[in-house]
Ligand SMILES: CC(=O)SCCNC(=O)CCNC(=O)[C@H](O)C(C)(C)COP(=O)(O)OP(=O)(O)OC[C@H]1O[C@@H](n2cnc3c(N)ncnc32)[C@H](O)[C@@H]1OP(=O)(O)O
C-alpha cells in the first residue's frame with residue numbers, strides 16, 4: 001500500500017477578500033528597496049561575516065544604489081555592535097543612506113541597539129515579535145493579548161529611548177514586523193500592528209514602516225498578495241504607513257510573492273543579493289529589480305557590474321551563485337543547443353541593425369547591460385549547431401564562414417566535440433577549422449606559384465609537392481584560379497572539377513593583416529566541397545583555397 005504521509009498536513013486557509021484588486025493591476029515603478037544582506041543574510045551563514053567582510057559588502061550595496069540597508073542585529077554580538085560603531089565613527093555612511101537595525105521586543109537588547117546607533121545621521125529601528133498560532137503556542141506560550149502586550153511594551157521601550165538619538169540630530173524611522181505574518185490570522189496581524197501604531201503614533205509626514213514578512217513561505221504567492229491587500233485595505237491610518245514586504249523562498253516562489261505583494265499595494269521590499277538567507281533564502285532582490293528592468297521600469301539599483309558583485313558576494317559570504325540563478329548565473333545568457341544559438345545569432349544581428357526595443361529570442365535582457373559580453377552568450381558543445389560554431393568563429397576571430405560552408409563545417413565540428421564529450425572554446429574551434437581546411441597538405445602541397453595574364457588569358461606555372469615528390473605543372477584560363485584548376489587537372493592528375501563559389505575576406509591577427517579565401521568546388525559527379533586558404537597575398541590565399549578543396553575531395 002502506498003504510504004500517504006501528506007495526511008499530516010492541511011491546506012492553507014484562504015483570506016476572504018471579495019473584489020480583490022491586485023490581479024488587474026500592473027507594476028509601474030520601483031519600490032523602496034532595503035537590503036537585509038548584512039542581517040538576515042548574515043544570520044543564515046555557518047560562519048557569519050566579520051567586520052571587514054561586512055564593510056566590504058556595505059560599500060558594494062551602497063555602490064549598487066541601496067538607500068536603506070539593514071546592517072545587523074547590534075545586540076546579538078560584539079562584532080555586530082562594533083560594525084555599527086565603525087560605520088558611524090568612520091563616517092562611512094553616505095548622506096542619503098539610512099542604516100537599519102533589528103531588535104527583539106526586549107529591554108536589554110533595545111538598550112544596546114540604541115547605544116550602537118548614537119551619532120548616526122538617519123536610522124531605522126526595526127522591532128519584531130512573532131505572531132502566528134504556532135509561535136504563540138510553542139515559542140512564547142502566550143495568548144493573543146499577551147503577544148500584543150510584548151509588542152506594545154517593546155514599542156514603548158523604544159519610544160522612551162528615542163530622545164537619546166534625536167537629541168544628537170539622528171532622524172529615526174520606526175519599523176515593526178509581526179514576524180511570521182503570513183502564517184498569522186490577518187485580523188490578528190492588523191490588531192497587533194495597530195496596537196504598535198497606537199504607541200508610535202505615525203503620521204503621513206512621519207510614517208512608520210509596517211513590514212509584513214513571509215517569514216516561512218507557507219502558501220501560494222496569490223495568498224500572500226491577498227493578505228497584503230487585506231491589510232492595506234483594512235488597517236487604520238494607512239497613509240501613515242510604509243507597507244513593506246519581506247519574503248522567503250521555502251516554496252520557491254519568493255519573487256512571485258513579492259511581485260504580487262507589490263501589486264497588492266506594498267511600497268517597499270526587503271531582500272538580499274542572490275537570495276542568501278535562512279533555509280532556502282530570502283527574496284533575491286536582484287531578480288525583482290531586473291524583472292522590473294526587463295519591462296522598461298528603472299529599478300533605481302545598478303547591477304551593471306554583475307560579475308564584480310558576484311565576486312564580492314562570494315568573497316564575503318562564502319556562498320556561491322548557482323549557474324542557473326536568474327540574471328546572475330554563469331549559464332543564463334548562454335545557449336548550447338543549436339536552434340537557440342541560431343536564433344540568438346540572428347536576433348543579435350537584427351538588433352544590431354535596429355537598436356531599438358530588445359527583442360532577441362532566448363535572451364530576456366541584453367547581457368551587456370549587466371557587464372556580460374556577447375561572446376559569453378553562445379557556447380559550443382555536442383548539442384550545438386552550425387550557427388553557434390559560426391558565431392564563435394566570427395565574434396572571436398572575425399572568420400565569416402559562407403552560409404553553405406557553415407553547413408559543411410558545423411557537423412564536422414559537432415562530431416569532434418561529441419567525441420571530446422565536453423564544451424569547447426572558440427580557440428579550439430578555430431584549431432579544428434585550421435586542421436580541416438587550412439593545413440590540408442596531402443596529396444598536394446603548394447611549393448611555388450606564378451601567374452601572368454595577357455589579353456584576359458592567364459597562364460600559371462607552379463610547382464607542387466605531390467605525395468612527397470616535387471613536380472612542375474602549368475595551365476591556362478580566364479583568371480589565375482581557372483588556370484591553376486586546369487594545371488591541377490591536366491598535369492597533376494586531380495579529378496575534374498569546376499569552381500562553384502569564391503569568397504574572400506581580410507583577416508587581421510596581431511599586427512599582420514592577411515587574406516582568407518573560401519572556394520567551393522564541384523566535382524564531375526556533382527559533389528560540392530569547400531576549401532580555405534590564408535596568405536598575406538590574396539591571389540595566393542585563393543590558390544591555397546583551391547588546393548584545400550581538392551585535397552579534401554581526394
Ligand atoms: C525571522 C528572523 O529572522 S528573526 C531574527 C532572528 N535573528 C537572530 O536571532 C540573530 C541574532 N540573535 C541572537 O544573537 C540571540 O537570539 C539574541 C542575542 C537576540 C537573544 O539571545 P538569548 O536571549 O540568549 O537567546 P534566545 O534567542 O534563545 O532567546 C529566546 C527568548 O527570547 C524570546 N523572544 C524571541 N523573540 C522575541 C522577540 N521578538 N521579542 C521578545 N522576545 C522574544 C523567546 O520567547 C525566548 O524567551 P524565553 O527565554 O523566555 O523562552
Ligand SMILES: CC(C)C(=O)C(=O)O
Pocket residue numbers: 040102128177179180211213214215216246248
Ligand atoms: C524579522 C523579520 C522581518 C524576518 O527576518 C522574517 O520574518 O523573516
